[in-house]
Amino acid sequence: MFTGGDFQFLGLLRAVVDIALVAYVVYKLITVIRGTRAVQLLKGITVILAVWFLSSFFGLRTLQWIMGQAVTYGLLAIIIIFQPELRRALEQLGRGRIFGRTATPEEENDLKTVEAIMKSVKYMAKRRIGALISIEKETGMNDYVETGIPMNASVTSELLINTFIPNTPLHDGAVIMRRNEISAAACYLPLSENPFISKELGTRHRAALGISEVTDCLTIAVSEETGGISVTKNGDLHRDLDEETLRAMLERELIADVKNTSSLWQWGGKKHG
Structure with missing residues (x-):
């Protein structure tokens, strides 16, 4: 049998859980719209609500009626104005990311x-x-950066692609990246002197393997003959990687929250040697 005190405790616990869940949902929604134009629109809505409250408090009937109409029809306007943000939130909810840890x-x-x-x-x-x-x-790779053309540019797919387009000034050589920046292009890397390298591998793959033997860098090589993707690190060459394996390697090495959790080379690919 529940006593009156038990019911009061359950009611209090229910209220605390209810408030905590609402606060968490509001927090996650704020993280979704952070950095978007919706932040400025929310400030405008806050001003309208504040004026509505003050007009009601001071008995300003006309202003109160105008603000009331704005609030009444504002829901439809909010749906239209916030359509990109609402779509983004629903997409994240569908992927199960909206209630995950915020990056x-x-x-x-x-x-x-x-x-x-x-x-x-x-x-x-x-x-x-x-x-x-x-x-x-x-x-550090300063010695090799100095052999190329300085860029000091943010990493974008368009810039990387354009750099390696054949018959352009920067396509011959390597791009060297530091964190989220392209330091230089057309850099010269040392060739591996390993006598056991497959004869079918060209200069590009020998350079990728060579730089991995003298530094701890991660190097990606795309074959001009086959289109195959290879990755080298710590003197190991992994060839013919698929998209899933390459992404897993890059995330393991480059993303701050996962790069130190386990070894890169637990994934597949054809290993040199």
């Missing part, structure tokens, strides 16, 4: 870099455009 700005930038690399590599592999992208890690 930090650093992680969001890392994700954009991964997406840019994936988009450019897929484009070049499909069209058999040779490419060599080396991503600096702990070991």
Whole structure:
């Protein structure tokens, strides 16, 4: 049997849970619209509601009626105005991401870099455009950056693709990236002297393997002959990678919240040697 005190406790617990859930939903909605024009529109709506309250408090009938009409028909206007943000929130809800952990700005930038690399590599592999992208890690690569053309540009798929288009000034050589920035293009990398490298591999793959033997960088090579995608790190060459494996490797190495959790080389691909 529940006593009166038990019912009061359950009612209080229910109210606390209710308030906590509403607060969490409001917080997640704020994170969805953060950085969009919806923030400024919300400020405008806050002003309208404040004027409505003050006009009601001071008995300003005409102003109160105008603000009342604005609030009454404002719901339809909000749906129209916030349509992009509402669609974005529903898409995230459908993917189960809206109530997940919020990514930090650093992680969001890392994700954009991964997406840019994936988009450019897929484009070049499909069209058999040779490419060599080396991503600096702990070991500095200044000596190799100095052999190329300084860029110091944000990473975008369009810039990466345009850099490796054949017969352009920067296509011959490697792109070296630092974090989310392209440091230089047309860089010269050391060739591997490993005698056991397959004879079918050309200079691009030998350079990718060579730089991985002297630094801890991650290097992506796209074959001009086959369109195959290879990745090198710590002297290992993994060939013929599919999109899923490449994405997993990049996320493991480049995204702040997962790059230190386990080894990169647990995924597949044909390993050199």
